Amino acid sequence: MHKQREEWLRDIDARQRNVVFPDTVENEGRFWRNIKSGKLTKTRILGITLWFLIPLGVFFSDAARRFRFAGSGSLFDRLIAAFGSWAVLFLLFGLLSLVLRSRARVALRRSNSRNMHNHKSTF
DSSP, X not given: OHHHHXXXXXXXXXXXXXXXXXXXXXHHHHHHHHHHHTXXXXXXXXXXXXXXXXXXXXXXXXXXXXXXXXXXXXXXXXXXXXXXXXXXXXXXXXXXXXXXXXXXXXXXXXXXXXXXXXXXXXX
């Protein structure tokens, strides 16, 4: 019983380490796999919900403030004043994400092809 507890504590400690690069990648990969497979506890669901609701609240409160203080003008002008800077920001981050995603895929393809080539040559 004591041995199982020690093993469990070591496992928890290893999963909570986010000091070096491979550990952070492993923890993030486990997080996304759990989301994809549906292995979500109520705590995780609450955390993910807050993860999305807090930025959404900041976004809408800022947009509402800008919309109110945009002064007079057409509805379109007030909407541009409220959401324009956010739209540009989201567009830039979206483009950056797409570029990083494509670069990661290319790097993985190259790495996999090198590994396959090295693996075949060892036989």
